[in-house]
Amino acid sequence: MGKIHVLDKQVAELIAAGEVVDRPASVIKELVENAVDAGATAITVEIRRGGTTFMRVTDNGSGISRDDVPVAFIRHATSKVLHAEDLEAIGTLGFRGEALASIGAVARVEVLTRTAEELEGTRYAISGGEEESCAPAGCPQGTTILVRDLFYNTPARMKFLKKDVSESNAVAAMMDRLALSHPEISFRFLRDGKETLHTPGDGKLRSAVYAVYGKEFTSHLLPVSYEMDYVKVEGFVSAPTASRGSRSMQHFFLNGRYVRSRTAMAALEEACKGSIMVGRFPACVLYITLHAGAVDVNVHPAKLEVRFVNERPVYDAVYHGVKSALMKQDAPKQMHWNTPSGKPALSQQPVPLRGTQMHFAPREQAHAPAAHPQTSQPATPPVPEKNEKREKATPAAPSVPSFFERTESKPDFSFLEESAERTYTPSVPVKKPMVEPVVPDEKTPSVSKAAPAPAVRPEPVRTEIVKPAPQAETQPEVPPQEAPSAPDVRLIGEAFSTYILLQVGDGELMLIxxxxxxxxxxxxxxxxxxxxxxxxxxxxxxxxxxxxxxxxxxxxxxxxxxxxxxxxxxxxxxxxxxxxxxxxxxxxxxxxxxxxxxxxxxxxxxxxxxxxxxxxxxxxxxxxxxxxxxxxxxxxxxxxxxxxxxxxxxxxxxxxxxxxxxxxxxxxxxxxxxx
Structure with a gap:
């Protein structure tokens, strides 16, 4: 007698069901996706005890006709695919014709449904793959599927289920993803009689994200909108300051289907590289839209894994979309240098670039009224000796000036309180400030113990700020600038020769x-x-x-x-x-x-x-x-x-x-x- 034999129908059904249904969350996924394919605009999901004893999905979709209800529970029966070429351009979430048959094989299922053309609905019951009843019933248009006693006939599968709380959390996470995948549908989720999710279904992604994750998460999202070749990417990515400790908040949707894509994940994290700390991950809700023929979703019964015909356009679209969103958020801002109280402002000058030197004018000339700028370097004014400085000291020495306040005006550099002209090189090309000693003339006393300038590699290009010439005394005094609304930022000093201390407004201390x-x-x-x-x-x-x-x-x-x-x-x-x-x-x-x-x-x-x-x-x-x-x-x-x-x-x-x-x-x- 031969050793090879054909499996019993019931055994084969149980084996096949294990590929599609492994826990309550997978049942909910299949039933909700069927409701979406039916054109529903409102879907309600209810579970009890983690879904092992009670699950109900109600929608207002097109419904199922009485003749089609029994056929729908036969394996490989579907209304979404007819010919082999249809598999090359799948436009629905379901297409394999296995979900209802698999659920009916391992649970007690009851269906109540009606189409718009029918005057009365249909009540259908199936348990363990065996039909129990099919009779007319009154009901609104749409479909309600009730699933009880999951895995009642497969105790081996039952023992692998986790605690009710864990299974409920898995269903809740699945509902979050389904709600985000279709913001045009209103989703409602009840867990042990308590409503935990309700989306408005207004078609706005931000509304769906707000309903799922709340105000705090939504407030840190940056919009993404990018189209490249035949790939379109829309959605949101978290700001760098709102990065996460894991990838659990990365959601990718391909043509309305939640998927796990290493290509999209790699593009996302590469775009955020350098903007977030190592070991942290960006959060996102990204919709990728491309032609159905450019992707294969028929890889696994769960349909979570997909294959792209060409991964490069998808990678590039996600990368550039996210990068553009981050660049818009990080656009450089203008800054404003405050003048000391009651002092007129200097003429505005651009911020010195790297590798350039900047000459600061003495205080007396810096605050002189402006006339026509001189083309030649004015003579250096006398510099007081140390003891003379002490005798003329003001009662309270001014603090280091406030700098880089945000404003809509151009930068204003009337900030330095130096008593002698100096040459300064910004910090990027050199490691120590370079001070150019003042060259005294016969009438000008020199500054004692002037610091020599260290060697610089290479010599930067020298750019001079032209100082304004004195103006007649009849010229009215320039009124002081109005204080900007942005918070004042003041340099306090340096701690441990490592950290720069800044006071930001009246409420923050920043260490750099x-x-x-x-x-x-x-x-x-x-x-x-x-x-x-x-x-x-x-x-x-x-x-x-x-x-x-x-x-x-x-x-x-x-x-x-x-x-x-x-x-x-x-x-x-x-x-x-x-x-x-x-x-x-x-x-x-x-x-x-x-x-x-x-x-x-x-x-x-x-x-x-x-x-x-x-x-x-x-x-x-x-x-x-x-x-x-x-x-x-x-x-x-x-x-x-x-x-x-x-x-x-x-x-x-x-x-x-x-x-x-x-x-x-x-x-x-x-x-x-x-x-």
Missing amino acids: DKHAAHERLLYEKLRRDHAAPNAQMLLQPVNVPLSKDEYDVLMQHKDLLSNAGFECEDFGMGSMLVRSVPLTLGSDDVPGVLTEMAGYLLSHRRQIQTEKQDWLFHNVACRAAIKAGDESDPRELTALCLELYQHPDVRYCPHGRPIFVVLKKREIEKQFGRV
């Missing part, structure tokens, strides 16, 4: 990690300029000795080094000669960068070129940035904060560490027992 901030700004500059890197030729080329493996791998990646500003050539005997380096890097750092780069390339041979390039930019920026523990001039800190303010998207260093933290005044007062 100067190394992390400078490192990120340098990294962004290297990324922007990699096509035409800003490099400096070395007066004396640097010879870097390397092992054979290090030498070989660096020679293979000469283009990579060139994009960062390194000009290297073979020097023989396993060494490399470096003739130019990035503008921000010193020659002393060259051997360390190249040997670290060689080690990285040897251990990451399979990484793509862009990831290798990013690592090199990280390394160069880290070495060139201001070091924690090194004291900085207040003006250097001011310039760093000013540039940081112009890049509001910069919140984390390239390694993922936060650049700043904010302490609320109330939190500090709690520590002192004031509140």
Whole structure:
């Protein structure tokens, strides 16, 4: 007698049902998707005890005719697919004809349904795959399906169910995804008699998100709308400040169907890379729309996994859509420098760019009434001696001026209280402020103990701010500017030679990690300029000795080094000669960068070129940035904060560490027992 035999129908049904129905949440998913396909505009779901004993789904869709009800519970019976070519362009959520048959095989099911053409409805009952009754009944248009005693005839499957609370949570999560997938449908979910979800069904995604996740989550969402080739991406992505500790809040919907897509997830996280901290994840509700023939949803009975004919357009559309949303949110803002109380404002000047020097006029000239600007450098006024300063000191010394307040006007730079003209270089290309000594004439006493200017690599381009000439005394005094509505930001100082302290308005204290901030700004500059890197030729080329493996791998990646500003050539005997380096890097750092780069390339041979390039930019920026523990001039800190303010998207260093933290005044007062 042969060993191979045909399975009994009931056994085959139970096996097939296990592929579709594994817990109450999967039953709800299949029934709700059928209601959506039926054109329902309102769907109500009720469960008790996690759904194991009671589940009911009610909709106002097209309903099922009396003749079709028994047929609907036969395996592979469907109204959505007829020919093989229909599988190439599936436009419905269900199409396999397995859901109702699988549910009817492992539970007690009762159906009450009516179409618009029928005068009376139909009541149909089935248990364990066996039809029990089919009779006329009165009911409104639509369908109500009641499922009781799930897995009553398969105790082996029953024991794998979790506690009622866990199963209820799984159903609730499924309902959240279904409600988000179709904001045009009003969803209502009752859990043990208590309503936990009710969406308005007004067709607005934000309304659905608000109903599902609440006000706090919705308030941190950025709109996404992007179309590329035949792929359209719409929805929302969370702001960088509202990142999550897991990917549980990432929702992707493909043609109205909730899916798990590694392609979309990778594009989302790549677009947010550098905007959120390492180990944190963006949240999103994104709708991807493309032609049905460009995707295969017939991969698994659960229909959660999909395959794209071409993944690249989907990746690019999601990436650029999310990136555009983040860039709109992080658009640079204008800033305003307050003048001391009662002082007229200086003429407005642009913020100095990286690699430029700026001359600050003495206080007396800075506040002089403006006439026609001079074309030549005016003579330097006398500088008082130390004892003279003390005799003429004001009762209360002014604090460091408030800076980078947000306003609609252009920047105003009447802020410096210096008594002598100085030359200043912003912090990005140099690590210490450069002060140019005043050249005295015969009538001008020199400033005692003037600090010499440190060497700078390379010499930046010099840009001078032309100071206005004095005006006649009859000129009316310029009234002081009105205070902007934005909160005042004041530099307090530096703590531990590492953290910049800022007072923001009257309610916040901000601490900025100067190394992390400078490192990120340098990294962004290297990324922007990699096509035409800003490099400096070395007066004396640097010879870097390397092992054979290090030498070989660096020679293979000469283009990579060139994009960062390194000009290297073979020097023989396993060494490399470096003739130019990035503008921000010193020659002393060259051997360390190249040997670290060689080690990285040897251990990451399979990484793509862009990831290798990013690592090199990280390394160069880290070495060139201001070091924690090194004291900085207040003006250097001011310039760093000013540039940081112009890049509001910069919140984390390239390694993922936060650049700043904010302490609320109330939190500090709690520590002192004031509140």
